Amino acid sequence: MSEKSAFYQSLTAQALALCEGEPNRIAKLANLSALLNLALDDINWVGFYLREQDVLVLGPFQGKPACVRIPVGKGVCGTAVASGRVQRVANVHEFAGHIACDGASNSEIVLPLGEGEDIWAVLDIDSPRFDRFDDEDEAGLAQLVSAVLPLL
Structure with missing residues (x-):
């Protein structure tokens, strides 16, 4: 097991501990964004957008003020x-239709929460470093989301 893989296993265990026993979804998402903000290096924004029909609305996050509403299919x-x-984007400036909430962001990873028509939110993480997120980051974050999803 790589060092990064072990890191994400530990992070997932911490995320599960934060969510267990708490019935309020917003409280859990707030703590998860704080945990990820503290644990991940070279990021400048982490948080959740919650789906309301065909729009994503800003939810709990850590970082500078952000775009409040993002249409599904945009950005x-x-x-x-x-x-x-x-969506793992090495250079957001090359992503057609990128919505720039913070000009300092250069790379981004976004993980859907739910499946198909039942996607109810996304986890969005931005970095000022180009190509910040690799295969191991994607796998580790996907593992974390998959583990906590039943508790959300």
């Missing part, structure tokens, strides 16, 4: 919902 977050797949 990296909206594309994650429309496609139902993780």
Whole structure:
């Protein structure tokens, strides 16, 4: 097991501990964004957008003020919902239709929460470093989301 893989296993265990026994979804998402903000290096924004029909609305996050509403299908977050797949973007400036909430962000990863028509939110993480997120980050974050999803 790689060092990064072990890191994400530990992070997932911490995330589960934060969520267990707490019935309020917003409280859990707030703590998860705080945990990820503290644990991940080289990020400048982490948080959740919650789906309301065809729009993603800003939820709990850590970082500078952000875009409040993102249409499904627009930007990296909206594309994650429309496609139902993780979006890992090495250079957001090359992503067609990127919505720049913070000009300092250069790379991004967005993970959908739910499946198909039942995607109810996304986890969005931005970095000022180009190509910040690799295969191990994607796998580790996907593992974390998959583990906590039943508790959300």
